[in-house]
Amino acid sequence: MRKAPEKNTAVAFLGLGAIGMPMARRIADAGFVLSVWNRSAEKAEHLAGSGHARAAATPADAARDAQIIFTCLPTSAEVEIVTFGGDGLASAMSRGSILVDCTSGDPHASRSIAERLQALGVDFLDAPVSGGVVGAEAGKLTVMCGGDAAALERARPVLQAFGSRIILCGPTGAGHAIKALSNALLAIHLWSAGEVLVAAAKAGVQPSIALDVINGSAGRSNSSENLIPQRVLTRKFPATFRLALLDKDVRIASSLARESGTPADFIELAHELFARAHADLGDEVDHTAALQVIEREAGVTLSATP
Ligand code: NDP
Helix, strand or coil, X not given: CCCCCCCCCEEXXXXXXXXXXXXXXHHHHCCCEEEEECCCHHHHHHHHHCCCEEECCCHHHHHCCCCEEEECXXXXXXXXXXXXXXXXXXXXXXXXXXXXXXXXXXXXXXXXXXXXXXXXXXXXXXXXXXXXXXXXXXXXXXEEEECCHHHHHHHHHXXXXXXXXXXXXXXXXXXXXXXXXXXXXXXXXXXXXXXXXXXXHHCCCCHHHHHHHHCCCCCCCHHHHHHHHHHHCCCCCCCCCEHHHHHHHHXXXXXXXXXXXXXXXXXXXXXXXXXXXXXXXXXXXXXXXHHHHHHHHHCCCCCCCC
């Protein structure tokens, strides 16, 4: 059996977006030898400027000499390009290395990527995360993995730099499947809590009072306890997790349900509502901004002050 990596394990991280940047920073701070690559080079240079990482010129350059390579990109489509495109990871990854894909990706794409990498002697783990930017900064992400248990054990010491719950969910694609399905629940909770608060406001109950009641009752959720009070009622909608990405997750969940013949009316409806909100509000807004669609149709603004 191959040995678990030591701190001098060479690691590469590609995709320094809202969540990728704090994850990569945690790996550097844990003392691993880190190369980083980002499409917009400034972000990689910024991290390298802190003295803990090397900014690579291309994905291949980042992967050279790395034993464990992370990707954290919007969708599996970008992972495929960065892996198999010109100057891609696959041209430089060595036999025995592992590609750990932290993108919230598509299980079909993961299986195809894993198969192509297997032919090169490279292992693949799908390892999407939950816990948001705050969880990444605190090293408290949940990491849901699909793939080989031995590969996960080799990657675990690096995953522990940003993850406090690391769960092997099943074979390749299982991590991506449960991530999409779990985010379908987020979408359903968020949208339905928005509808309930608007209806409550129309019945004369202020949103913060309605939340007080809901959060002491069985209908509470992360949306009612955290997202709506912190992001909607404050009218801040900080764009740390884009609506475009949640729309993508619900689309994957809806395909999974359809392909498996699961009766999934709520997931289908969430897919429709979030696709419409995304088309309406654009690529850059936070996922919680989706509630503005309900507000607009109802003529009600959910704010902390009457
Ligand atoms: P962002 O949109 O903030 O960042 C996306 C990253 O991908 C950036 O580094 C961007 O580069 C890069 N990128 C985009 N397009 C390409 C491309 N064509 N080729 C190469 N690189 C590209 O996304 P997040 O960091 O928020 O999310 C990343 C993944 O993590 C997604 O799958 C998301 O669903 C998931 N996730 C996000 C969470 C969050 O709270 N943000 C929570 C849990 C999961 P550039 O800097 O040049 O734009």
